[in-house]
Amino acid sequence: MNGRACEAIAAGRAFSFGEIDVAFGEGRVTLTGPRPGRAPRTLDATVEALRRHVRFDDRGRYRPLSGARTLPGGWRITLPARLAGAALEAVYPLAALHQAQAAAGTLRVAPFAETAARQRGRYRAAGELDAAGRDLARATLCGGCARTPVWAGESASAEAIPCPEACGPLLALCREAARWRAEPPPPAPPDGGVPFAAFETPGNELRETLLLSLSRAPSAMARG
Template identity: 45%
Template sequence: SAGRTLVLLGHGSHLNADSAQAVRRHAQAVRERGLFGEVIEAYWKEEPSLRQVLRLARFRDVTVVPLFVSEGYFTNQVLPRELGLTWRGPLPPQGVREVVGGRQIHYTRPYGIHPAMSNVILARAAEVYPDWTPQDTALVVLGHGTGRDPHSREATQHAAERLRQGGRFAEVQALYLDQEPNVSDWPSLTRAPTVVIVPFFASEGWHTLETIPADLGLTGPVTRLGGRTVCYSRPVGTHPTVTEVVLRLVEDSADTGNTAADLDPDWQAAGEMLAQAVTSGAGGLTVGELHIAASPEGGFHLCHQDDVGRADLRAVPLQDLSAWTGRSDEGHHRPIRTGRTLPRGWFAAVDAAEVRAALHAVYPAVLEQAHLWGLGQLPVTPWPETAARQSGRYARVRRAPPEQVAQARRDLCSACLRTPLWAGELLDAAAAVPLPCPEACTLLVSQVRQLLSGEIAHV
């Protein structure tokens, strides 16, 4: 597998910087195993985005795993569409294979469907209630159950069924947040004196930390309620053993027919462009607000352009650089990294082979976009096409009048370092690494939706 790229996809969030943490940790854990030539992450609501990610792959053989707990609307419709696959609908057990932009893409089912998830549930239950006795303990596997796709409950149901057969609990129930049987009915749906609730969720967030405890009246990991004991665990998706499940899923769905270990030629050419840009200027290279310069001790030094020359900067290791620069100086989440809010006060020291990864950690995918734009090969997606692709509660943006799209652009793009080519703006070619924006980002789509629904006032 050394000549293969593994891409891990997460949901991410416009609001919560911690939402991507689980994906980041699993990616790092797989990376440390050295099983793949590279491991990269991408998100629906953050950068690197699903639309950009395949261009980032070093190899032409790419395996893509959705780090989602259930199969459904996202894994069957949204993710394939955003990746540029033609597949729509439930996936066969081996996943699907398609060629996208010259790369062989193997798109697998989400990890939540794997039978080994029942072990992760057991591990979470044992953390919150180590001494459970089967005859006195009920297990509730708590799924989201959005109801949009009938398949979305299957992973939760199957995990509950396997645990029921395992006989480790007096009873096992699959209950849901947004559907019947509803988790708020746990007092009547379970009988054992102790109830262990394990959220079958991919990440820690608003639901697991706030709405579920508030709705159920839980005050911590263990709460006495109505004469019974309720133990509430952390979600399954953040457990370290999920990394093993991901690897087993890849192994189980692998075939031997596709082992081309070729490097992608566009990926290589973009790397050469960067190598030339960082070594040609005497004063280093500036990309957006980032400064990259050869360091007197050897290697390269990256920092905010306004911090050049400061001796009091904090060293940030390469593996932490993405998370570190994912928040502004005020602590705000930066889902789109080219907003003009790159934090200050840090530096990263990397060697020549790591400069590209460091640039990607700060500004994901900009190098690959700049390279293609320079060749005149960066596809630009005008707003009507982006709007037509939206579905679910975002479908209404198709009806947005031009002035609302222009308003969203004034609100967001004016504070962004990229130039929105999708809106017809022209990019100044003077920069060594220019920052084109070929299509409206998810933040802009969301802004248009909120303007339309009156959640944000028009000015």
């Protein structure tokens, strides 16, 4: 593979990836999370410990979106250098592969309409959201994600993590927004204790942000 992250790992060269910094030395790799401060906590030296640690944000909320810029802060982990790829995968699944595929021109990118049309059950309603509402939903969720939504036409640099298709949380947010277009619920004060993807729950931070944006944007029922 020839993505920037894979090249850096092969060369033992330091690089940044999403919210983490990666450095090499003496046959080992060290990953440092955001806001390391002067004395970051050292995690147990296993990929599984890293995987467990990044599952929850600083408030203890489960992270259903691996790319969300909500990684817990103040930590680092040192592993044998041969585990660098597995460590990246634990934090950002498929990201190095997608980056390499984008560099090779083989990344398969699916437009929103195609992804929405594949959905079954409740998620199918995501495709009913008008284009303006979808753009606002994307800005709300993808704007806080370490991946770049190339499926929406954004261009990703060689160092970026390209996102080839709309993820589950975005489809869920679009599904809710389609309902809100028909019957806007009243706003509620943002509550950082509400789970990240509980978009049906008043106070969910993303819900309240998007509701405000939708209230300022005209509805267009035509699908784009």
